[in-house]
Amino acid sequence: MIQDGQDAEDASRFNAPAYADDHSFDILVDGTTMFVAKAATQSGTALDVDFDWESSDEAVATVMADGAMATITGIRKGESTITVSIAERGVGVEFAVNVHNAVKGILITGTDGAHVVGTSLDDYMAIAYDEANKADGTNDGDEVPNQTFVWSSSSAAATVTGDDDDSSMATVKIAGAGSADITASIGKVTSNKISVSGFSVEEPERRLVVDTTLLPVGGVYDHDPDDNPATSDSTLVAGDGTLQIRVQLQQRAVNADGEMVWNAAANDIAVTFKSLKTGILTLTDAQSSVDTASGDFFAQTGVNGIASITLTVDNVEAVGAANVEIDSEYANPKYVTVTFTAPPAMQ
CATH class of the missing domain: 2.60.40.1080 (Immunoglobulin-like)
Structure with a gap:
C-alpha cells in the first residue's frame, strides 16, 4: 500500500x-x-x-x-x-x-534561557491538539498525531532545525549574542514561545558604575600644620577623614522574561584603581594588593559586585587634584577626581 x-x-x-x-x-x-x-x-x-x-x-x-x-x-x-x-x-x-479534528493548538517544550554561543539544544518537541492553548500554557484537547510542523526562530541569535524523519522534534543552535523566540506552526496555528539567548564567554559585556553617594571625593589638607619642616605632619583637617571610592561592576545578562539587563557581576573579579597623579594622591587598602611595578592597586569584587579603595595623601605635595582611573577587564574605564585644598591662613 x-x-x-x-x-x-x-x-x-x-x-x-x-x-x-x-x-x-x-x-x-x-x-x-x-x-x-x-x-x-x-x-x-x-x-x-x-x-x-x-x-x-x-x-x-x-x-x-x-x-x-x-x-x-x-x-x-x-x-x-x-x-x-x-x-x-x-x-x-x-x-x-x-x-x-483540525489542529487548533500547539505546545512546544525545550530548554530555554541564556547559553554560550555555539550551544546546541536538542530537546525541542511539538505536540498538536484539537483545541486552542490555554492562557496558563496547557491544552486540554486531544492530541492530533503525525502532523508536519514548521519551526521558526525570531532572530539570527538562534537557529532551529526540524528532524528530517520526525518534524515534531527539533534542535536549536545558539548562533550569536542576543535573544530569540522559538515557535512551531501548522498552517496558521502557532505554538507557545520558548525564549533563548546567546552570549560569548570570551567577551562578556561589563560596565563600572561609580557610587555617587561618596562624591565629591576630597577634603582640606594641611601639609605642615606646625609650620615646622622638621616635624611635618600630613593631616586631613576637614572632610570625612577616610576617603573612599566605591564602584559596582555589572554584567549584561538575560532575565526571566528574556530581556537583556545589567546585573551585579560575580565575586572575585579584579578591579584596578590607579592614581594618575601620585605626587598628590596614593592609594592603599587592607583588602587590596599592589602591583609594585606600576603602582596599581587591585581590589576584588564582593557582594553585589562591589569593589572599593581607601585613599591616603602623599606627604610630598598634598594640595591639588588627582584623577583616579578605575578599570576592569571587558569594561570601559571610569575616572574620579579627588581634590585637596589648603586650610585658610592662620591669623
Whole structure:
C-alpha cells in the first residue's frame, strides 16, 4: 500500500498468509489521503488484479476508489477500518484510519534561557491538539498525531532545525549574542514561545558604575600644620577623614522574561584603581594588593559586585587634584577626581 506518492520501499506491506500489518493512518476532518494498492507473488512478480475498497464506517471516513487507486476522506472524528480485497483470489487486507479534528493548538517544550554561543539544544518537541492553548500554557484537547510542523526562530541569535524523519522534534543552535523566540506552526496555528539567548564567554559585556553617594571625593589638607619642616605632619583637617571610592561592576545578562539587563557581576573579579597623579594622591587598602611595578592597586569584587579603595595623601605635595582611573577587564574605564585644598591662613 503506497500512501500519497511515497517511495515503494517505505510502503506498508501485507504478506501472506496472515496479511497482517500494524500500520494505522491519521487524517483530519475534511482531509484526504490517497492510496495505491499493488499485488505481487511472494517472489515479487506483479499480479494484474482488481481491487475492491470499503470503509467500515462511512460516517467517519469514506473511500472513493478507481481500481488500484483510492482516496480516503475524513468526515468526523473517529476510527474506521479500510478493507482492500481481491475477490477473485479470496484475499483481503485491513488497516485503520483515525480521523482527527483540525489542529487548533500547539505546545512546544525545550530548554530555554541564556547559553554560550555555539550551544546546541536538542530537546525541542511539538505536540498538536484539537483545541486552542490555554492562557496558563496547557491544552486540554486531544492530541492530533503525525502532523508536519514548521519551526521558526525570531532572530539570527538562534537557529532551529526540524528532524528530517520526525518534524515534531527539533534542535536549536545558539548562533550569536542576543535573544530569540522559538515557535512551531501548522498552517496558521502557532505554538507557545520558548525564549533563548546567546552570549560569548570570551567577551562578556561589563560596565563600572561609580557610587555617587561618596562624591565629591576630597577634603582640606594641611601639609605642615606646625609650620615646622622638621616635624611635618600630613593631616586631613576637614572632610570625612577616610576617603573612599566605591564602584559596582555589572554584567549584561538575560532575565526571566528574556530581556537583556545589567546585573551585579560575580565575586572575585579584579578591579584596578590607579592614581594618575601620585605626587598628590596614593592609594592603599587592607583588602587590596599592589602591583609594585606600576603602582596599581587591585581590589576584588564582593557582594553585589562591589569593589572599593581607601585613599591616603602623599606627604610630598598634598594640595591639588588627582584623577583616579578605575578599570576592569571587558569594561570601559571610569575616572574620579579627588581634590585637596589648603586650610585658610592662620591669623
